[in-house]
Amino acid sequence: MKRVLVTGAGGFIGHHLVSYLKKKRYWVRGADLKRPEYEPSAADDFALLDLRRWEDCLKATDGIDEVYALAADMGGMGYISAHHAEILRNNSLINIHTLDAARRNGAKRYLYTSSACVYPEYRQNDANVTALKESDAYPAQPQDAYGWEKLVTERLCTHYREDFGLETRIVRFHNIFGPLGTWDGGREKAPAALCRKVSVAKRSGNHEIEIWGDGEQTRSFCYIDDCVEGIHQLMRSDHNEPLNLGQDRLVTVNELADMIATVAGVKITMKHVAGPQGVRGRNSDNTRLREVLQWEPQISLEEGLKHTYLWIDRQVRAAELGGASESLKKLSSGGRRASA
Ligand code: NAD
Numbered sequence: 001m002k003r004v005l006v007t008g009a010g011g012f013i014g015h016h017l018v019s020y021l022k023k024k025r026y027w028v029r030g031a032d033l034k035r036p037e038y039e040p041s042a043a044d045d046f047a048l049l050d051l052r053r054w055e056d057c058l059k060a061t062d063g064i065d066e067v068y069a070l071a072a073d074m075g076g077m078g079y080i081s082a083h084h085a086e087i088l089r090n091n092s093l094i095n096i097h098t099l100d101a102a103r104r105n106g107a108k109r110y111l112y113t114s115s116a117c118v119y120p121e122y123r124q125n126d127a128n129v130t131a132l133k134e135s136d137a138y139p140a141q142p143q144d145a146y147g148w149e150k151l152v153t154e155r156l157c158t159h160y161r162e163d164f165g166l167e168t169r170i171v172r173f174h175n176i177f178g179p180l181g182t183w184d185g186g187r188e189k190a191p192a193a194l195c196r197k198v199s200v201a202k203r204s205g206n207h208e209i210e211i212w213g214d215g216e217q218t219r220s221f222c223y224i225d226d227c228v229e230g231i232h233q234l235m236r237s238d239h240n241e242p243l244n245l246g247q248d249r250l251v252t253v254n255e256l257a258d259m260i261a262t263v264a265g266v267k268i269t270m271k272h273v274a275g276p277q278g279v280r281g282r283n284s285d286n287t288r289l290r291e292v293l294q295w296e297p298q299i300s301l302e303e304g305l306k307h308t309y310l311w312i313d314r315q316v317r318a319a320e321l322g323g324a325s326e327s328l329k330k331l332s333s334g335g336r337r338a339s340a
Contacts, residue, residue, distance in 0.1 A: 001025065001026065001027045002026050002027065002065050002066060003026070003027045003029070003063060003064050003065050003066075004021060004026045004027070004028055004029070004064065004065065004066045004067070004068065005028075005029045005030075005031060005060055005061060005064040005066070005067045005068065005102075005107075006018050006021070006028060006029070006030050006031070006043070006068045006070060007031050007032070007051055007060065007067070007068070007069050007070055007071035007094075007098060008031075008032055008069075008070030008071035008072060008113075009030025009031060009032050009036070009041060009043060009046065009070075010030070010032030010033065010034040010035050010036050010037075010041070011032065011036075011070065011071075011072075012176070012178075012180060012181035012182060012224070013070055013113070013173075013176055013224065013227060013228070013231075014030065014032065014068075014070040014071070015030075015036040015039075015041060015180060016178070016180065016224050016225075016227070016228050017068060017070070017228045017231060017232075018030050018041055018042050018043045019042045020228040020229070020232065021068075021232070022042040022043070022044075024232070027044050028042070028043045028044055028045075029043060029044065029045040029046070029047060029060070029064065030043035030045070030046045030047070031046075031047045031048075031049045031051065031056075031060040031071070032046075032048070032049070032071060033048065033049070033050055033051075034048070035048070036180070037182075038180045038315075039180065047059065047060055051071050051093075051094045051097065051098055052090055052093035052094055052097065053093075053097065054097045054100075054101065056097075057097040057098045057100070057101035057102075058101045058104065058105065060098070060101070061098070061101045061102045061104075061105040061107055062105055063105070064102070064105065064107050065107060065108050065109070066107060066108060066109040066110070066111075066235065067098070067102045067107050067109070067110045067111065068111050068113075068231065068235070069095065069098050069099070069110065069111065069112050069113060070113045071094050071098070072090075072091050072094065072113075073086060073087050073090040073091055073094075074087070074091075074146065074187070075182070075186065075187030075188070075189070076187060076188055076189040076190060076193065077189075077190075077212075077276045077277065077278045078186060078212075078275070078276055079186060079187050080117070080144050080146045080278075081144060081276040081278070082276075084144060084145035084146075085145070087144075087145050087146050087149065088145040088146075088148065088149050091146070091149045091150075091153075092149055092152070092153075095112070095149070095153040095156065096153075096156065099112075099153075099156060099157065099160055099166075100160075102166065103160060103164050103166050107166065108166075108167060109166075109167045109168075109169065109235060110157065110160070110166055110167070110168045110169070111168070111169040111170075111171065111231065111234065111235045112153060112154065112157045112168065112169070112170050112171070113171055113173060113231075114150045114151075114153070114154050114170050114171060114172045114173070114242060115146070115147065115150050115172055115173055116132065116172055116173065116174040116175070116244070116246065116282055116284065117142055117143070117144060117146050117147035117150060118137050118140075118142050118147045118150045118151045118154070118172060118242075119132045119136055119137055119142070119147075119282070120136070120137070120138075120139065120140060120141035120142065121141050121142070121143045121279055122141055123136055124143075124279035124280060124281055124282050125279070125280050125281075126280055126281050127216050127217060127218045127252065127280050127281040128218070128250075128281060129218060129250070129280070129281030129282060129283055130283075131248055131250075131283040131284060131285035131286075132244070132282065132283065132284060132285055133244075133285040133287060133288065134172070134241065134242050134243065134244060134285075134288055136285075137151065137242070143278065143279055154170050154242055157170055158170075158240075161240055167240065168240060169234050169235055169237070169239070169240060169243075170240075170241070170242040170243065171230070171231060171234055171242070171243055171245045172242055172243065172244050172245065172246075173222070173227065173245055173246060174219075174220050174221075174222055174244060174245065174246025174247070174282070174283075174284040175189065175190070175191070175219050175220060175221045175222060175246065176221075176222050176223075176224055176227045176246075177189065177191035177192065177221050177222070177223065177224065177304060177305075177308055178223055178224030178225070178227075178304060178307065178308055179224070179307055179308055179310075179311035179312075180224075180311070181224075181308075183195065183196050183312045183315055184196055184315075190219070190253060190256065191221055191256065191260075191305065191308060192308070192312060194209070194253075194256060194257050194260050195260055195305075195308055195309045195312040195313070196312055196315075196316060197209040197210070197257075198257070198260045198261050198264050198266065198268060198309070199264065199309070199312055199313040199316040199317075200316060201266065201268055202264050202265075202266040203316065203317075203320065207266060207267060207268050207269060208268070208269045208270075208271050209257065209268050209269075209270060209271070210270075210271050210272075210273050211253060211254065211257060211270045211271070211272050211273070212253075212272075212273060212274070212275030212276065212277055213253075213272065213274075213275060213277040214272050215252060215253045215254035215257070215270060215272055216252050216253075216254065217252065217253055217277045217278065217279075217280055217281065218250045218251065218252050218253075218280070218281040218282070218283070219250070219251065219253070219256075219281075219282055219283075220246050220247045220248055220249055220250055220251070220282070220283050220284050221246075221247060221251070221256070221301055221304070222245065222246040222247045222284075222297050222304075223297070223299040223301075223303070223304030223307075224304075225299055226247075226297035226298060226299050227245060227297075229295075230245040230289075230293065230295070230297065231245070233293045233295060234292075234293065237292060237293060239292045243288060243289060243292060244284045244285065244286060244288065244289055245284075245289065245297075246284035246286070246297070247284065247297050247301065248283055248284050248285065248286045248296075249301060250281070250283045251301065254270060256305075257270060259301065259302065259305055260305055260309055263302075263305050263306050263309045264309055264313070
């Protein structure tokens, strides 16, 4: 039985990945600063560790054959655009130490989770953007420190493979969403934030929701089940260059909000307010993904949003039933917004 480590196993994608790998009969260790918030982990061993620390990374990678490196200080656009120094520092420490500890402990394979945020700002100034292919990352000019750090760790993985023979894999996610992800508190991303706002609007009877900017900024969104399937397929493949993993259907944030309202069965009005929006447009070119994996994400945005909305609606209802009227007021207000 292969022994694998999932870092960031207390987070959204890491938690789903642990469940997926357990179903595939791996022995799984999860490592994170915290346990998953919404249900217990399926991991055989769950280690509470701070992976910025070298000693903790040695403990996490001890006796491990393959590492899925997902731990990161991250959040939606509101968080990423306001914490450059912390994100660059924390994620650099996590990634340098985890990668080196994996090598020292004799791991054979290492998959690093990079991001569409590595792509240069100058290719994403138009809402009707040309989909981004992997080679578009250079000449480099990511918008935020988050993207710069991802780009440097991609290089680090490549050099560890070339210099030390550690088989590294690099995946660039494009907006992953689904149930069991952060939905309030300030780190949530656009699909979760919009599901929460629509749910609160429906329950309160005030059908107006706030959208950052004019809402005409565009993105593609990929459902979590496709994400974990793609991660595993990439780990098993021979492909060691960066690979996009996302959907290639471009929608505006306004369209996304309308789709969620349709799922909820409510008519909403949108109030456009000032707020960080990230790049104007971003889409995934999946040509290489199809070539390498002979596969691409299968689950439609509508289907994914249905599962996500129903789960977030239950969380909002639970907060309501818990008598958290103050927190519900905050849920609908600007203090807890996030956007793509
Ligand atoms: P998440 O925030 O839900 O999970 C990240 C986890 O890392 C959290 O549980 C956090 O506690 C943990 N972590 C942070 N600092 C740590 C530390 N010092 N030691 C140990 N654990 C620590 O995020 P996610 O959406 O699950 O993202 C997983 C990975 O995918 C990240 O590397 C992220 O940058 C990347 N990514 C995600 C998306 C997306 O759309 N969700 C898009 C692009 C890239």
